[in-house]
Structure formats: structure tokens, C-alpha cells
Amino acid sequence: MSMATIFAETQQLPHIPRVVQELIESFRNEDVDVDELSSKVALDQSLTAKVLRLANSAHYGVSRTIANPHDAIMLLGFNTLRTMVLASGMTSAFKAPDNFDMKTFWRDSFAVGALSKWLANYVDGCDRETAFTCGMLHSVGELLIRMVMPKEARHIDEALSMGGTRHTLERGQLGFTSADVGAELAKRWKFPAEMQQAILEQNNPDLDRTYSALAGILHIAQYLNKAHKDGLDEEAILAKFPKAVADAIGMNCDKAYADLADSNDLSSGLEGLLE
Template sequence: MTTTVDRLVDSVRALPSIPRALQEVMDTLNNEEASVSDIVDPLSRDMALTFKVLRMANAAHFGLQKQVASIDDAIHLVGLNAVRTMVISSGLMGAFDEIAGFDMKRFWRLSLLSGLIGRDIAKQCGEHPEQAYTATLMHGLGVLALHRAFPEECQQIDRKCKDTTPQDRALCEIDGIGIHHGQVGAEIAKKWNLPETVAQAIKDYAFPQVQSSKMSLIAFVATAFAIDLEDKKSIEELGVGVAPHIFGSLGCAREDLLDMVERWVSYRNSTDLLVS
């Protein structure tokens, strides 16, 4: 009899390998003293990933006054941490193949938008913005792993799930498979040696509790706003599905976060270009 643990293991085993340069850059998330060379050296051995990072660096949401032509230029203009997040985003987007019947463009738009919003919320709440970006960017990776491990079950979930809230797909997955993508995503984060705070946030984000870590709450709220923006809801509708006690536990009022909506709309427009 297949157990939940067996299915979790099968899902993680179904993952594609990631570029070595990406793994080396992700390893630096555990190193507060990471240097420029820790980012530049791995990229110097992976020209395809370097090209994708430069494309992202030149996207509108970074607001650069000129186009950058090298990783060194990008680090000089936007900083080491920003470039590191671009490497992670670009590397992950290139590591997964298309899935029949699954809207990969929407998936990556939501992932990127959630990460950018999560970074902004973390700054507002005094949390680690780069870890928040990574956790929120990766919140849905378990969805892709589940599709690779259980394609037939996930096709049924795709037809059933509306994806209008952060919990929708997780509830459908529990009903159809017995595990949800947050649990799988947490194991992926551990496999890739990401910080425990990131793994825990991915695991808990879909079902936040008052006692959940702030990183989990950030991932939940950022994803909720990203879904609403993707679905082109009005400003008055953004985030209304998030329970007031979640904002209270986060320490940021919904109204305060809405002050950043104009910036988030620009992010949404930029993600269209990045996943086209």
C-alpha cells in the first residue's frame, strides 16, 4: 500500500536536475558573508543562465537607468542580493519542461510576482527580504514535482481546481493524492540545501495559523495578492480573502500593503515579458 511518505519521496525523486551554477548560488543563501565572486564565478561557467539573468536584470521592475551587459554591471547597479534572486528565478524557470494541459506561463507569472511581492512585504515587516523572495518564488514548485510523479491524478486536479486562493490547489491535492505541494516543496528546498526558514515557509504557507512563522505568513499573503493581481481584480478587492488575524499576526495592515499596489502592477506587467 502506497503511503503519504512514499508519495512524497516519489515526488521529490521526479524532479529534474538543476544547473550546477544555480545550486552553487543557492548554497550562498546560507552564507551571510557571500562575496561577489561566489555569484560571478559559477555564472561564468554557465552562459545560458547568465543570459537569462541579464534579461531579467534589464526588466522594468528593477528600474535601471541603463541596460546592463554583464553580471558585474548588474551587481554594481542593483546589488549582490538582488542579482542572487535573479539567478535563482532564472535558473528555476529554465529547469522545468512544459507539462501537457498545465498553464506553465500562468504558473511562472504567479511565482515571480509572488516572490517580488513577498520581498516587498518582508521589507515592510522587518523580515529577511531575500529569503522571503526565495520562499515565495518557490511556493508552488511542488506542483510541478507532483505533475511529474503523478500525471494522471494531477490532470484531474487541474480540471477541478480553480486556483483563486492559495489554499485551493492544496485542498484538491490532499483530496486526490493525499499530500499537497507545500509539503513537497519543503522537501525540495531541503534537498537543495536552502535555509530551514525557507523550507518551513513553503511547507506551511497554504494553511497559515496564528502561530505560523512570519515567513510563512508573508508567502501566504504575497501569493494571495499575486493571484488577485493575475486575475485583474480591482484595488478594493485585492487581499480581501486574507483573514484579518493573518494581517494581525504579520504585523502589517492590509491598507498599508495596498500602498505598494502601483509597484506590484508594474511587477505584473514585467512578468508577462519574462515568461513570454
């Protein structure tokens, strides 16, 4: 099955609400009408319920109850509301593949998003919210492959258990990777070109190919996420830190290294979507 065939399977492709699509398009628009968008969010009762549950969680520590999306913007900011709505839309858009732990998948995606946002602090000119969204979406291509090509995905999982990297195994067995699929999905959802590029190029540092600053951030964020899950201490993390990637994207490594302990206790605040 070719990558084109995946996107021909329209019944299985994830669909997102119109207001989520408009929020995606707001990444390109500096003059977005936040009142209008908050009103549109309020029209979707399911989205609103999820957003308000998140906004009133202990993670955000607001001083009063947030009763509607407009309150969320006033108290938390438009970027935070947008992230909440995007995360809600994305987690609802995908049907869980058989025998696949979707909660673990999205927790992992949110963790990479939070680490990407943290890393963006150390790269001049890199927008933190854009970095978070890229991190949150970095593996959606893998999820789509699992939905449309379950047998092939299982074969890749089995091969991965014996060693190697997912993107190398995907390239060998499928002729394309989940990064390719994720970038195409981001294109169809009309995410900005820089986000599409970041998702597409996230594995390029392993392949000695050129990559954008956002792609480099995704690569490092995935390294840190795995290191934290593996329980590595700070010395072990620094010993194998992808410094060549960090240097290539102009990261302030000295400052990032000094703050490294902070990266081990990050929370996206979005985990409530999975309850």
C-alpha cells in the same frame, strides 16, 4: 503513490546547475565571495545570457550596458543577481507537463514573489529577498506533482473547478499536499530551513495551525495575487483581507493598507525569462 515515490522518480526530478546550488547556499553565508560567484556564473553561458538579457531590460533602467555578471553585481547588487540566476535556474529545471501552461505558471509565481517582497516591508525583521524567493518557489510542489503524477493532477484540477481549495483536495486524494512536496524539494536543494518552513506552512492559516512570519506572508501574497487577477477593487480586497494572519505575523496593517494601490502594479523584472 506516496510522496516518497515522487522523489524516487529521479529521472523526472528537476536538476539545477552547481552555481545555482552555491547561490542557494549563499543565503546562509554573510561573507560570500561575490567576485568568485560572479565568475562562476560567467562560466555558464546559458545562465549568463539570460541574466544579461534581464539586467539590460528597461525594468532595471541602468545607465550603461551590463556586459557580464560582475557588472550586474556592481550596478544592481548581489541580491538582484542572485535572484536573476535562481529564477533562471528554476525555470530551466522543470520539464513542462503535457497540456500545461508553464509561462502562466511562472508569471504567477513571479507575481507572488513580488507581492511577498512588498509585504515584507511591513513585517519587522523579514528579509525582502528571502520573501521574494519563497514566493517564487511557493508552487514548485504543484509543478512536481504534475510532472510525476499527471493523472492525479488532472483529477485534482477537475475537482477544483467544482469548488474547494487545492491543498484540501490534494490532501484528500493524495494524502499530502503540493506544499509538502515543495518543502521537501527545497530541503533537497538545500534552501535555508526558514524557507522550507515557509513553503510547508503556507496553507496553515486555513487549517488553524501555527505558521511562521514568512508562511503568513506567502498566504497573504497568494490572496492578493488572486484578488488582482480577479479584478477586485481596493474596497473589495480590504473587505476580505486576511487580517488575522497579518496581525499574527506583526504586519503594520495601517501602512500596508495605505500603500495597497502599489501592490497592483508590481513587476519582478523576471518575465523576460519566459520569452
